[in-house]
Amino acid sequence: MAIKLVTTAAELRAESARLLAEKRGSSQGLVPTMGALHTGHAALARTAVEQNDVVVASIFVNPLQFGEAADLERYPRTLDADMALLDAEGVDLVFAPSVDEVYPGGEPLVRVTSGPLGEKWEGASRPGHFDGALTVVAKLLHYGLPGGPAADGGAAAYRAYFGQKDAQQLALVKRMVADLSFPVDIVAVSTVRNAEGLALSSRNRFLSEEEREAALALSRALRLLESHALANEPLELDTAVALVESQPLVKLDYFDVVDPRTLEPLAENCKETPFRGEGLAIIAAQVGPVRLIDNVPLSS
Ligand code: AMP
Numbered sequence: 325m326a327i328k329l330v331t332t333a334a335e336l337r338a339e340s341a342r343l344l345a346e347k348r349g350s351s352q353g354l355v356p357t358m359g360a361l362h363t364g365h366a367a368l369a370r371t372a373v374e375q376n377d378v379v380v381a382s383i384f385v386n387p388l389q390f391g392e393a394a395d396l397e398r399y400p401r402t403l404d405a406d407m408a409l410l411d412a413e414g415v416d417l418v419f420a421p422s423v424d425e426v427y428p429g430g431e432p433l434v435r436v437t438s439g440p441l442g443e444k445w446e447g448a449s450r451p452g453h454f455d456g457a458l459t460v461v462a463k464l465l466h467y468g469l470p471g472g473p474a475a476d477g478g479a480a481a482y483r484a485y486f487g488q489k490d491a492q493q494l495a496l497v498k499r500m501v502a503d504l505s506f507p508v509d510i511v512a513v514s515t516v517r518n519a520e521g522l523a524l525s526s527r528n529r530f531l532s533e534e535e536r537e538a539a540l541a542l543s544r545a546l547r548l549l550e551s552h553a554l555a556n557e558p559l560e561l562d563t564a565v566a567l568v569e570s571q572p573l574v575k576l577d578y579f580d581v582v583d584p585r586t587l588e589p590l591a592e593n594c595k596e597t598p599f600r601g602e603g604l605a606i607i608a609a610q611v612g613p614v615r616l617i618d619n620v621p622l623s624s
Pocket of ligand 1: 364486488489515523
């Protein structure tokens with residue numbers, strides 16, 4: 325394997341500087357993950373490798389963003405397989421720090437506050453989740469800064485890659501980077517799905533065969549809205565909601581059409597009159613032991 329594993333921020337910086345110099349590179353990409361990687365993560369890595377001379381993937385299961393201790397404990401950890409997947413995509417470095425490396429003084433007193441955008445939807449069901457997620461993303465964006473100059477002596481370009489799958493996280497990361505002037509470009513990568521339409525997720529492995537089948541209602545309902553939007557028809561959200569609710573194994577939490585940046589629901593008449601413009605259909609449901617989220621951008 326050409327890929328190299330580093331576990332401290334100091335090693336990451338030194339290796340990044342060495343690689344930028346060795347490759348005479350002018351750009352670095354960061355792909356933050358929690359590991360248990362699948363084809364969705366591979367798409368992020370591939371995009372980063374296409375667009376940058378040096379690519380770092382981080383693997384860190386962040387205790388700060390988990391509500392229940394049990395969810396944190398059972399989160400899958402598959403470092404060897406993750407390294408092989410990232411190596412196959414051409415990633416240069418894996419940064420897999422310990423909890424002590426990231427939080428040497430224990431839980432941080434000062435954190436990033438996600439504000440009203442972090443309190444709705446996923447935030448309403450998972451209080452504190454986005455403050456924890458943004459706090460670690462802020463730290464990872466700092467760790468992943470290019471360790472040295474570009475080959476021409478100027479500053480190396482810096483990009484970080486996030487999945488559209490986690491639409492609220494993506495919107496929040498974009499706001500944090502803009503509001504707090506982080507020197508990084510955020511690149512969004514489309515959601516990767518299995519052949520039946522289920523959005524890939526590290527937690528899907530906990531679904532039984534029956535639950536996996538039932539979970540397909542989420543992407544089917546989203547596709548229904550997408551087809552109405554593309555055809556400039558009323559979205560018929562009620563029909564899509566009924567489709568999901570007809571599955572006894574699926575407990576719907578929310579399903580709505582929102583503004584992609586503010587995540588505020590679009591006015592009711594946008595759902596009842598022919599759809600025009602931009603929107604984002606978002607859905608979350610409990611299926612067996614797993615909370616599933618999915619979304620689809622709508623445009624006409
Ligand atoms: P996670 O390891 O689940 O925290 O995810 C790490 C990154 O991969 C996040 O930016 C996710 O949005 C992204 N990601 C997870 N699942 C998918 C998927 N099915 N398609 C595209 N990106 C994904």
